[in-house]
């Protein structure tokens with residue numbers, strides 16, 4: 581059966597970015613195995629692939645879901661599938677504890693999931709000759725940078741356990757690539773937004789929160805005066821970057837994933853209120869501590885190495901998110 585479609589593992593595949601990645605991989609004809617511990621991931625995000633015609637019979641583009649916490653390793657979760665259907669060809673590693681603030685409260689949890697999880701994935705890739713590992717890193721690896729846009733050559737000085745563990749993961753990817761011949765790419769995501777991003781946590785992405793409020797005609801709260809900027813990149817563009825990275829022959833590569841454009845949080849709030857029908861009002865609360873003032877990615881490397889340019893205009897992405 582191993583002559584069939586390649587098997588791609590997506591860790592964190594039931595989450596926001598993960599489920600969009602799974603959609604694109606299955607649409608491209610892959611057999612996809614999702615590993616997710618469902619702490620924040622949702623089976624509903626994968627609902628369209630749960631019909632009988634997408635059952636993992638080894639022949640068709642299809643989905644298999646295994647409940648698995650990457651912090652405990654992935655060999656046992658994958659063994660029943662690989663012994664039946666053949667080897668894992670590629671891995672998109674997205675499973676993570678996603679909150680910077682939570683990482684400060686619980687650095688050891690962050691380390692075991694975000695760094696330990698990456699080591700488990702890389703150990704699997706080494707032992708099983710996986711052809712490529714693409715990893716979701718973060719702009720958080722840079723820390724406080726004043727010069728914009730931020731290029732990959734900027735020294736990494738992370739200022740949170742989250743940023744440290746993402747950076748440590750990048751170093752591990754590079755080590756496994758150079759010493760153990762596991763081809764790897766790390767993508768440094770800037771502020772990703774789009775449908776299925778969960779707005780319910782206070783640390784959820786600002787667009788998911790503002791969209792949720794605007795739909796309800798409720799108040800939008802800006803932390804600080806709203807002059808801080810972010811580079812918001814639509815999840816569909818991030819998925820194109822991930823698919824390019826996991827299919828690509830590039831190894832030991834790190835690349836930013838953003839748009840190269842920035843917008844202030846105030847302008848963002850005003851745009852979302854207008855798109856939501858204008859019923860909401862905007863209020864200000866004290867600025868969050870330890871927050872970066874400006875963020876904008878240099879995206880030359882993403883274009884040059886992977887041929888990917890984010891192409892979704894913010895207004896279009898916001899409309900899709902509000903819909």
Ligand code: UD2
Nearest residue numbers: 718719720771772783784785786789801802803808845868
């Ligand atoms: C993003 C990432 C984080 C990490 C970090 C690296 C998200 C969700 N988080 O954090 O994982 O990679 O970048 O630098 O992408 N805001 C409001 N009102 C709200 C919520 C937020 O004004 O109700 C502001 C917030 O103060 C900040 C901006 O919106 O200035 C963006 O906040 P965020 O939490 O979406 O993302 P960020 O940039 O803190």
